[in-house]
Amino acid sequence: MPATAASPGPPALVWFRNDLRLADNPALQAALDGGYTPIPVYIHAPDEAGDWRPGAASDAWRHRSLDALDSGLRQRGSHLRRFFGPSLATLQSLVATTGAEAVFWNRRYEPAFEQRDARIKQVLRGQGVHAESFNSALLFEPWTLKTQQGKPFRVFTPFWRSALANWRLEPCMEAPARLPDSGEGPEGVPLQALRLAPARGWDSTFWESWTPGEEGALQALEAFTDGALRGYAQQRDRPDRIGTSRLSPHLHFGEIAPWRVVAALDRLRGSAADADLDAARRELGWREFGYHLLHHFPQTPDLNFDPKFNAFDWAQVSPSHLQAWQHGRTGVPIVDAGMRELWSTGWMHNRVRMVVASYLTKHLRYHWRHGARWFWDTLVDADLASNTLGWQWVAGTGADAAPYFRIFNPVTQAQKFDPEGRYIARWLPELAALPLPLRFAPWQDPATSQRLAPDYPLQPLVDLYAGRDGALKAYRQLRVS
DNA sequence: TGGCACTTAGC
């Protein structure tokens, strides 16, 4: 029986995780449809993520997104209650103190969470609580698509073909206009107590370019469909323009449903170019593929997907060289520009992610895990599925990966995708005075570079040809052994 | 979702 203001139903916990939105939220909707009074809770339990507890940039975003969620709930007459973990004990205690008859949540697919949540569901049900989970994050949950042999996909193209052949979208559901509130049980702790926001405010520059939360996500979607979608198939490779959707952090935190993004694209069929719409949908497909792989190959955040690479001769890490890469001081402009963009905005253009990753794993020949870890800590969109897929793909160790010998030349990449050098100049202002061909490769005229860009490293960490050569030698060695 | 050395066609 649906709840009304006059006769509120029994309480049910709605456990928010990476589904920080009120529209298209199946767990919240299940509570309402079941006639319950939803008690929205968030439980801070970073240790339960195992080796992959969220990084600092991700936490900074989550702080703001939780704040936005609480505002949205309050506008509708409810509010968010925040607690410290462990998750199971906290839920059990809340069930006891609120009298909740049910617990609803939306699924996560990271290995540590899949295990934890399965156990939580089992224990709660064993205690007679109605515990149920839903899909809020994916177009296709990892177990819904299989190859002809009933096995998980390892190659993107057949995976995506299968997805398109089995296409079925969740209907979009507007956020409830009003929510009943319950006064039962503890109120939890203030948002600040979770200490997600950086103490010293190093993230302040992030928020010039991002608005965490459901409202910000919808604005980003609108900005995309009104703007960068036109020409997306080509322009998304251009880091010097706003050529991408910039939806990744919103999708990661569940501030928007992927099917709402698809629905927005579908509405543009006929008025926007099919190539652009298909390319945009295909990028969502890579996100889906990442979750598919992570679920079926749960070791891949830490281990090579292709075990052949376990014998690969990665270079020993020099802490100063690794730090030069991290802080954008390698002496290769497009690499350094990307790493500085990451550091100051918590995000990096995808084309540049590939370039800096190729440089780390090929020219420096460092194990991809060093790059994956740095991205994990610095990206606001850090996502275990996408991060793992991306790094193993570039490193050549992954499923359907670029072959190891596919080594990006950072100078060629910059000339091709940042032809006016504007992206480089934006993130490396000390290079803005360098004339164009030189701005891509300052070492080619050391005297001029010294004069016009005295603050930039004149001596690249590694010679590009030597780096490429060393990588190919190590790869050859792997193949004959 | 490459790069490069080398070839060949065409001027």
Added chain:
DNA sequence: CTAAGTGCC
């Protein structure tokens, strides 16, 4: 001489 194609890493 350059552009386009090819095979390999």
